[in-house]
Amino acid sequence: MFGNLKKKLKGFFDKAGKEAETEEVEEEVLVEVEEELEAPKLPSKKKPKTTKKTEELEEEKKIEDSKAEKPKKKRSIFKKITRRHISEKSLDSILWELELALLENDVAKEVTESITEDTRERLLDADLKKGETAEKAITSALKAAIENTLDVGDLDIIEKIREKGEGPTLILFVGFNGSGKTMTIGKFAQVLQNEGISVLMAAGDTFRAAAIEQLDVHAKALKVPIVKQQRGSDAAAVIYDALEHAKAKGIDVVLGDTAGRSHADLNLMDELKKVVRVNNPDITIFVGDSLTGNDAAEQAKSFNEAVGIDASVLTKADCDVKGGACISISYMTEKPIIYLGTGQGYGDIEEFNPDWFVEKVFE
Ligand SMILES: Nc1nc2c(ncn2[C@@H]2O[C@H](COP(=O)(O)OP(=O)(O)OP(=O)(O)O)[C@@H](O)[C@H]2O)c(=O)[nH]1
Ligand SMILES: [Mg+2]
Known part of the structure; x- marks a missing residue:
C-alpha cells in the first residue's frame, strides 16, 4: 500500500x-557565564581542646553552609x-x-x-x-x-453514535460515481454490528439502474433491514422514511446510500443538497476512490463546499495506489480520513491512522 x-x-x-x-x-x-566570587574568609579552624558546646557546633554549621553557597556573579563574554x-x-x-x-x-x-x-x-x-x-x-x-x-482532528463514529443516544444517527455517504459508497455501506454495517449497534440501510440512490438491487444484496448478505422505493423516486423522501422506520423500530443507525455524481452535475448536486436539508445527517462521509488520485481530492473539496462533509473514507487502498490522495484530501477538506477500504469483502476496512501512514511512507 x-x-x-x-x-x-x-x-x-x-x-x-x-x-x-x-x-x-x-x-x-554573547554568552553569560557564571563566575564564583572569592569564598568568604573563614575563621581558622583550630580544634578546640575542650568538648564543643551546642552553640559552638551551631556556629560551625553556619560557616560550613556559607561555604556551600559560594556567591556567584554573572558576566558576558564573546x-x-x-x-x-x-x-x-x-x-x-x-x-x-x-x-x-x-x-x-x-x-x-x-x-x-x-x-x-x-x-x-x-x-x-x-x-x-x-x-x-x-x-x-x-x-x-x-x-x-x-x-x-x-493533523485535522479526528472523528470516532462509534463514540458519536453512542453520544447521540436517543433517535437514529443518520450517516450519509456521498461521492463520485463508482467510488465505493455502496460497498462501504456494507462494510460500515458490519463494523457497527460488531460493536452491538443496530443498523438499517436506506436505498437513497434512486437514480442509477440496479443501484437499489445492489444495496439489497448487501442488506440480505448482512441480514440488515433496508428501506427502499421505486427507481426515480425522491431520494430525500426515501431517507426520511428510513429514519421514521428506524425511530419506530428503535434502530440505532441509518446508513444512507446516495447516487454517484460529479460536482459539475448541477441537478444531481441540487438533489443531494435537498437530501441533506430535509434529513440533516449527523455524519456525512465523502467516499473517494484512491485510484483516481488527485481527482479524489478535487471531488472531496467540491462535495465539502456543496453539502459539508465530516470525514472521508478512501477506498481501493489495496490496489497499487500512490498515496498522495490521502494527504491532499485532508488538506483540501480539513476533515479527517477515518477509514481505508482495502478490498471487496465486508471485512476489508481499516481505520486510518495518520501516524501509521507517515511511518509507512518513510520507513
Ligand atoms: N479493490 C477494491 N474494490 C472496491 C473497494 N471498495 C469498493 N470496491 C469496488 O468498486 C466498485 C464500485 O463500488 P460501489 O460500492 O458500487 O461504488 P459506488 O460509489 O456505490 O458506485 P455508484 O453507485 O455507481 O456511484 C465495486 O466493484 C466494488 O466492489 C475497495 O476498497 N477495494
Ligand atoms: Mg452505489
Whole structure:
C-alpha cells in the first residue's frame, strides 16, 4: 500500500542526502557565564581542646553552609561558535525535487506547495544538530510538514453514535460515481454490528439502474433491514422514511446510500443538497476512490463546499495506489480520513491512522 510514494520519496532522500551541501559559519555570540566570587574568609579552624558546646557546633554549621553557597556573579563574554546548516542554494534544488516527487504521487499542486514551503521554513537557517546528516534533517522536516497536513482532528463514529443516544444517527455517504459508497455501506454495517449497534440501510440512490438491487444484496448478505422505493423516486423522501422506520423500530443507525455524481452535475448536486436539508445527517462521509488520485481530492473539496462533509473514507487502498490522495484530501477538506477500504469483502476496512501512514511512507 502506498508503495509509490514511499519509493519516490526514498529516491528523493538518497539524492537529496548526497547533494545537500552544508554550510559552516563561525559566529561570535554573547554568552553569560557564571563566575564564583572569592569564598568568604573563614575563621581558622583550630580544634578546640575542650568538648564543643551546642552553640559552638551551631556556629560551625553556619560557616560550613556559607561555604556551600559560594556567591556567584554573572558576566558576558564573546564566544566563537560554529553553526552548520543546509545551504540555501542546495535547499532550493532539493525542494524542487521534492515538489516533483510529491506531484508525481498525486499530491495536489496547492498541497505540494504548502508542504514544500513548510519544509523550507523548517530547514532554512535551522542549525543541524551535532552529528545530524542533511538527509536526516530533511526527512524530519518533511515528515513534520506531512504530519501537519494530516493533523485535522479526528472523528470516532462509534463514540458519536453512542453520544447521540436517543433517535437514529443518520450517516450519509456521498461521492463520485463508482467510488465505493455502496460497498462501504456494507462494510460500515458490519463494523457497527460488531460493536452491538443496530443498523438499517436506506436505498437513497434512486437514480442509477440496479443501484437499489445492489444495496439489497448487501442488506440480505448482512441480514440488515433496508428501506427502499421505486427507481426515480425522491431520494430525500426515501431517507426520511428510513429514519421514521428506524425511530419506530428503535434502530440505532441509518446508513444512507446516495447516487454517484460529479460536482459539475448541477441537478444531481441540487438533489443531494435537498437530501441533506430535509434529513440533516449527523455524519456525512465523502467516499473517494484512491485510484483516481488527485481527482479524489478535487471531488472531496467540491462535495465539502456543496453539502459539508465530516470525514472521508478512501477506498481501493489495496490496489497499487500512490498515496498522495490521502494527504491532499485532508488538506483540501480539513476533515479527517477515518477509514481505508482495502478490498471487496465486508471485512476489508481499516481505520486510518495518520501516524501509521507517515511511518509507512518513510520507513
Ligand atoms: N479493490 C477494491 N474494490 C472496491 C473497494 N471498495 C469498493 N470496491 C469496488 O468498486 C466498485 C464500485 O463500488 P460501489 O460500492 O458500487 O461504488 P459506488 O460509489 O456505490 O458506485 P455508484 O453507485 O455507481 O456511484 C465495486 O466493484 C466494488 O466492489 C475497495 O476498497 N477495494
Ligand atoms: Mg452505489
